[in-house]
Amino acid sequence: MSGRAEQIVDAARALIDEGGAATLTMRALGERLGIRAPSLYKHFPDKGAVEAEVITLAMRELAGALAPAAGDLSELAAAYRAYALAHPHLYRLMNSGPLPRHLLAPGVEEAAALPLMHVAGGDTDRARALWAFAHGMVILELDGRFPPGADLDSAWRTGLAAFAGPGQPPTY
Amino acid sequence: MSGRAEQIVDAARALIDEGGAATLTMRALGERLGIRAPSLYKHFPDKGAVEAEVITLAMRELAGALAPAAGDLSELAAAYRAYALAHPHLYRLMNSGPLPRHLLAPGVEEAAALPLMHVAGGDTDRARALWAFAHGMVILELDGRFPPGADLDSAWRTGLAAFAGPGQPPTY
DNA sequence: GTCTATACCCGGATAGAC
DNA sequence: GTCTATCCGGGTATAGAC
16 A cells, blocks of 8 residues: 555565565565565565565466457467566466465456456356466476477467367457 | 385375475474484485485376376376376476476386377377366366366366367277 | 564484484 | 484564664
């Protein structure tokens, strides 16, 4: 609320973006802001509350990155992957592990999923399958699970072609 | 090598299976075996080495669980999901985050991926896309990312149908 | 709102005796 | 191969002064 809280969240976002979720400690966060860790507790009840704000922020960022590509499946997929590769730690933070839903700004989770839902033509099964494919591709890439020389563009195309196939006509 | 090392790995596996990777601490591991934590270092150089053995174990387990279903796409998918749901923590351990490849028994990673590769008809793009889909579905389910009432069986069917579609004839 | 001081807990790992 | 004793580092969070 007060400008200070936003500064804290921004610093926390930067910390995670640069070094991963584990890098976010109250001490490091304080140091980045030029204050001591205990002072942070005047603005947030605990670390979880700060982290939740960063998740909210990241989900809005992702939604913003996907919006321009809404409507076209391969563009959307490219935008999704591009965000994940540009901000792997933030991507992981918001898409892995348990989600503190009660601490998130209402609607952000849905907003981030909307473009995907839309491109699936309102078919929830297709939307979920597509989401799983996209998330799977991204997280396996981030985790270095594909072989070194693997042509992931090609794998993406293959997968997207499958989903654009029967029962769901392409966009053109 | 000595029977003791296997006991340690088994205990570590049980610990993770029950409570997740974070539950594996050298103290907890020792306690489970009725010895003190420092004694473990007579058998393993560090915690990472123990963990790597558990990953190797889990990958062999997964491969064993998939083998009977090899050949049929939907059976294979069902077996994959079933293992993940039965052992969510082990699944996560071996399929999330960086993999200490140099500490794994050679070939296990490939062995676990073989059935999937086979069902994709040797098409690496298709195999990778399929793997991404399956892993995505499983990990999103484990992380509670789908809406509470979501019909995941249906989403699985939709996704599998897409992958069984054009360019890759069904098995019958 | 910030500070210092500190409590508290937990982890991995080592030294050296037996 | 197991023990005890211990080091060392790191984290979250609180109390109370300013």
